[in-house]
Amino acid sequence: MWRRALLVISTLLITSLFAPQSSAEPVAPSVAPTEFRFFGSGYGHGVGMSQIGARGQALEGKSAAEILTYYYPGTSVTPYPDNQLIRVNIANLITSITMKAVGGVGEIRLFRGDIPLSESPEPFGTYKGDTTALFTNFAGLVVPQLSSPTTKFAAIPGNQSWTLRWDLPTTTIEVTNKTEVNQYKYGQITIKSNANAVTSYLSVTTTLRLHDEYLWGIGEVPSSWPAAALEAQAIAARTYALAKVGRVRAECDCNIYNSTFDQNFVGYSKEIEKIYGIKWKEAVNRTFIDENSALVVTIDGKPISAFYSSSTGGATQNVKDVWGSSITYLQGVPDPWSLDTTINPRFAYWERVVTQKDLATAFGLPDVLTYRIDSRSKTGSIMSITAASTDGKVATLTGEIFRSRTKLPSTWIKDPVDLQLIRERVICDNTRRYAKKFCYE
Structure with missing residues (x-):
């Protein structure tokens, strides 16, 4: 019988997410947590125009055309028939x-x-x-x-x-x-x-x-x-x-x-x-x-696919990082207005709790003992996230699917935290394949 990898945590009493890790490593509970707390910024998929960013730029005196060509680089705002x-x-x-x-x-x-x-x-x-x-x-x-x-x-x-x-x-x-x-x-x-x-x-x-x-x-x-x-x-x-x-x-x-x-x-x-x-x-x-x-946003005289969302984690997404395709005018650009609490009070910084049942359902697992963020885009949004259950099963989701299934506001999510802001670690047992995904060298 394969041995179960030893799961340990380092409880961290800190005032920010970026404080140093504690040297103490008590053994993690064998029972899956009842809920998980997530911290993040932004609302929506983050591709194309940021609506909060448009508001912020308008308050700074920018025109509609300037706002649109900023969020859709390489495009123009031109007349186009729309009598359909x-x-x-x-x-x-x-x-x-x-x-x-x-x-x-x-x-x-x-x-x-x-x-x-x-x-x-x-x-x-x-x-x-x-x-x-x-x-x-x-x-x-x-x-x-x-x-x-x-x-x-x-x-x-x-x-x-x-x-x-x-x-x-x-x-x-x-x-x-x-x-x-x-x-x-x-x-x-x-x-x-x-x-x-x-x-x-x-x-x-x-x-x-x-x-x-x-x-x-x-x-x-x-x-x-x-x-x-x-x-x-x-x-x-x-x-x-x-x-x-x-x-x-x-x-x-x-x-x-x-x-x-x-x-x-x-x-x-x-x-x-x-x-x-x-x-x-x-x-x-x-x-x-x-x-x-x-007026329509065009490139080479044709209307673009004008995706937009409410706000971001400080920069818009490269569409390839979200949906896999590459489109020249849907590249990431800085969006600092989304992190301004005066114009984005609800989603500049947010906190949400996801129940054990809902997180397990999102991953298709019997339960979730722990999870880790595998990769991020250049803007800091989650591209891949993996969870492990108490019986050793694992499942991986893309960031956008994870957001959709958990109903979290965005994929700009901080590193894993529990109710006391703990950072999770797993010591690998190389005889268990699932544990390798959670190894920290």
Whole structure:
């Protein structure tokens, strides 16, 4: 029988993470810790524009173009056609969703099927503005159920998809998905029964103009931010969306998601934010060239893949260190604004606790006794991290997968620490392969 490697720790009573290690090395407990504490900086994947960095540069007087060409080296901010329609998923993998008209007194119209926005067939039904529509997925069909304080409705047979349109500029559609409520003013909404290998579900999309109607609903940053930061965000969001309009993804029946899986879109809810909502719309409008084109980040005359995230650990990522591909304009640049607690109070420096269960699940291990950071990028973010269980199993994850599974804010994470800021070590037993990964020469 192979012998178990002897695990030891050096308990360290220090005031900073970089203090000298204690010479005492008591034997580590044989029981896995109940939780692990992580310290780090930044929020998000860190590739491309830093939103906090954009805010910081705007406060220093930089223009939107200067901000964007800083974070996307070698690019230009130029006019580009953006009059395409974009199909945005606003709810997915759900069984039901509720919609009703708010504001105005217009009618709502229901159409069988997935109707292109450019077509105007006869509707299945036209209903008063006080009508509420509940759409439910049943046996691969979408079944509408209508209700109103003034009208009784007959049952409506299911269909594979339905399209909803509404009247009057003052009318908006309020969409309730569980506890999330948003308003949509432009375009139309499609409710479709979708399916994957496991189950059927609803995919709900809105189709609208990218140029203005979509951009007005982007909810990525506070509308109270400086004008140049808002304009930079609008241009980055437009550029990102342009790369998505050419393909409908089957799993969401969409070009783009409304979440941070792509970029956060909240529809008309962004425009009607108290006090500052109009400032975002004005910032978007300032990036227009004419009715069919606007400012876009380009290289060789074509829109780039304009990735961005909230903040970093002091420098943006080289995309190759995160997703494995090499792109000239997605190289790391200094981002000191992200470490400024006055403009990034929540994520300049953060602390999180991950439970034993959650960390073990992230690594796919029965438990986690210890872990170590195997490698870092030039910016200090984790590229590889390995954990060992009490029974000698090990598992290794990339930094980005580790961040995603543990739901930690970023991969800019300090060296392993326990609740008392301990530094872990393992004395190797060369007869056990798993221990070699944890050796310190």
